[in-house]
Amino acid sequence: MDNKVSAGSAANAFERARFTGTASEYFGIWIVNVLLTIVTFGIYSAWAKVRRNRYFYGNTVLLGRTFEYHATGKQIFIGRLIVFAFLVVVNILSAIHPLFSLVTTILILIALPWLIMRGIRFNARVTSYRNVRFDFRGTAGGAFVSVFLGSLVAFLSLGLLAPFASRWLNRYVFNNLRYGNRPFHVDPKVGTLYGALVIPALMVVLGAVVLFGLVAIAAGGLQAYDAMGVRSDLRDVMMVFGVYTIFFGVFIVYGLAGLIYRAAVHNIVWSSMRVDGRHLLRSDLSRARYAWIAISNVVVTLLTLGLMRPWAAVRLARYMAERTAIRIEGEVGEVFTDFQVTGAAVASEYMSMEGFDFGF
């Protein structure tokens, strides 16, 4: 189980994580998950989620030991059932009277920070490493400030204040995370995070210039056509085409910039992470390689009607694991799980459904 990366095996060397899953092995798990989900009308999807997560956690190797995912299919299923029932009731109520939809929307907004907090906590508590569970001690108030206000600030500033949002969010998540009774600590500096924003911002500006240029050329062309007395319906066609080009252009530019930013922030946050005040973590994702993997994964998955999805998922998991390393300082000692009950999966299932935003 020796997987040191640095020259020599000196103590205090950074040691990389590994991912031992393979695409062919995961393909079997994935296709059976999909098949059983279909033939059980979706009920099996809860158990499918557990098998999927156990596969990915159980193949992520850090210092020779793997992670384990402990949620049960029944837990997930009950969580999903409650969320589903809730969504059905909300939709019926809002159909009866518009005022109800206003009330339920406000109620959900008020409950959202609590749901975020419980969702993170559930996911932390069903994760273990070396037989010791993780825990999350964040509060709903913290979630309100870091997640809610953070994303609002980032959105309203068109991304210019995104580094603040990144800092708040990651501090909330990781500074409240515990491995057994050992705390995590991150301190991504705003200045460094702005460094991560430089390339994405340049990409957006450049993309905007190029798109604007295309529009200007197209408009100039249209005027020339008009002057020549060409039928104006050609103009309509070109306008529709132009609108689509701009739409997809903006989508692609923002998507690409987002990937680059995400990779850079991941590096900054993880490289500022300490466990128990002394064990250092490090992440050295290559931004270009990360973006390439993410984009080519999407393309390959779409081109194969989803059948290459297992390969894509394993590929990304392997890259992320191999680019993460830890340096143990002194003796870790014995660590103990530090809480009693895991809690219900409702909040985590609600959040994972909301990630996919549509009403039934």
Add this chain to the structure above:
Amino acid sequence: MVSDGETIAKGEWYPPHSSGAVPARLLSRGGRLFAVNEEKLALSDGTVRQVSFTPRVGSIPRRAVFADGSVFESMDNDAIDAFLRSGGRSGWVHRLEEFHPRIFVFAIAVVLLAIGIYRYALPVLVKVAVFVTPPVVSEMMSYGALNTLDTTVLSSSSVAEVRQAEITDRFRQVAANAEGGAGRYTLNFRDGGMIGPNAFALPDGNIVITDQLLELARDDNEMIAAVLAHELGHVEYKHSLRQLYRAAGVAGLVMLIAGDIGSGVEDILTQGGGLLALSYSRGAEAEADRRSVELMRKAGMDPVAIARFFDVLEARLGDHSRTSMLSTHPGTPERKEAILEYNKTLQPD
């Protein structure tokens, strides 16, 4: 000392809720399981029934959890499987997942099932959803949509009131035979602005026609009536609601089946679902075309007046295109043919 048991697997043993692992072996003897250390001292023991094994997933480490919460963990999945099989316990899900020719059969089955659901189950679900949706929902949707359009692209009509009155009169005659009678439908005149020559129906019975379309029709008000009859058909068949549910249904299927498709793909598939849902509107357009023929016939106007509209479209937009995957409207020549055909079947001969 536990010396004479049968070794099941080698691995590590963890005390309850602790990371303090020691090398260990799992032994079975006389219906009991023991985790023993290298000195062959028992660390945990319990009857076979008291020990729970985690189900096998791929080749990730396997855990045997004793009643006191202590854990024996091993990489030797095959050995543990062999032991469990001899005791009658086995993981059938894992055996399905193993790399075996039948996996390809599963893949084909999944593809066929997905196509089957899309083709046959989804339309039924959409029908049920449309059926149970109370009218107030479409009223709210329409109210919001018209408001948004009015504040963004549409502005008030500049068509002469005389002409508006003439068209409204024809509209009433056509709508009189539509479901719910003329009182259920309202005709709105607007300047189309960016959207140009257009007519569209909102699910609550509000129908909008743009000045640009009237201009395109010159003074052929009968043809306008045919276009409006087509829009009435959309309202009667609840096409917009259907399309909405269809898009939601496709998105739901993608989420349910693919599960972990990853955020990027998820977004694209939802968009793609919407795009696919649009292909439905080809059937919807044909349905509305036929309704136009029926309503015009009942109102005593030229049943195939809408065909003239297609001629105008063709002449102006040069639309000779055949139906393609991405178009929301079938090619006009095709539509015209279909209408003339349909009118013949209605002809009392």
